[in-house]
Amino acid sequence: MRARLLIIVLGLLALTGCSSVGGGNAGEPAANEADATFSLRMIPHHRQTIDIAKVAIERSKDQFVVNVADKIATAEAGEIEQMATYLRSWNIQVPGDDANATHKMAGMMTAKDVETLKAAQGKQFDDLFLATLSRHLRSGVDMAKDAQAKGEHIGSKALAGKIIVSQTEVLDQISAKQKS
Numbered sequence: 001m002r003a004r005l006l007i008i009v010l011g012l013l014a015l016t017g018c019s020s021v022g023g024g025n026a027g028e029p030a031a032n033e034a035d036a037t038f039s040l041r042m043i044p045h046h047r048q049t050i051d052i053a054k055v056a057i058e059r060s061k062d063q064f065v066v067n068v069a070d071k072i073a074t075a076e077a078g079e080i081e082q083m084a085t086y087l088r089s090w091n092i093q094v095p096g097d098d099a100n101a102t103h104k105m106a107g108m109m110t111a112k113d114v115e116t117l118k119a120a121q122g123k124q125f126d127d128l129f130l131a132t133l134s135r136h137l138r139s140g141v142d143m144a145k146d147a148q149a150k151g152e153h154i155g156s157k158a159l160a161g162k163i164i165v166s167q168t169e170v171l172d173q174i175s176a177k178q179k180s
Contacts, residue, residue: 030152030153031086031151031152031153031156032150032151032152032153034146034147034149034151034152035086035090035147035151035153035156035157036090036092037147038083038143038144038146038147038151038156039083039084039086039087039092039156040087040092040095041105041107041143042079042147042163043080043083043084043087043095044095044105044108045105045139045140046077046079046080046140048108048114048136049072049073049076049133049137049140050072050073050076050077051114052069052109052114052117052132052133052136053069053070053072053073053133054073055117055118055129056068056069056126056129057069057070057073059125060125060126060129061126062123062126064177065126065129068130068133068170068174069129069133071170072133072137072167072170075166079159079162079163082155082159083156083159086153086156107136107139107140107143108136108139113132116128117132130174130177133170133174134171134174137167137170138171140163140167141163141164141167141168141171143160144160144164144167145160145164148161148164
């Protein structure tokens with residue numbers, strides 16, 4: 001998946017004849033490969049987070065788990081829309097909803113991970129959800145840090161910064177809950 005994604009981005013860059021994928025607003029740098037790759041990878045990553053969060057909201061009896069799941073799903077739905085807007089403005093197709101195509105992407109849960117989570121019950125589900133969500137969010141923070149370091153698009157870099165802050169906050173809350 002990663003190789004295919006890189007080929008698509010590089011192909012788009014070659015077609016435009018430059019190292020940017022789209023122009024910014026007046027005075028705003030155009031997006032580069034790192035910006036496009038960030039959105040192309042983070043959208044499926046966020047979709048997977050939302051999918052497991054919906055399961056937690058429906059099944060958990062632990063109010064902390066339900067609150068975390070709701071908070072992260074709401075935030076990430078808005079971020080998906082923002083990244084999709086960037087991609088469309090750069091004439092890059094927004095990734096589809098095919099979860100099977102993205103399970104092998106770095107930072108994604110495998111189909112088996114998702115099924116194991118869905119099969120769990122009660123406290124076992126809550127504990128597994130929080131552990132799984134923590135690993136998943138850490139990979140999202142890593143992607144966002146990479147985008148901030150290598151990207152050029154002001155909006156994309158700002159979104160990456162927002163993701164770093166919000167997901168680190170959730171990770172800290174989960175860690176505190178697990179220690180209590």
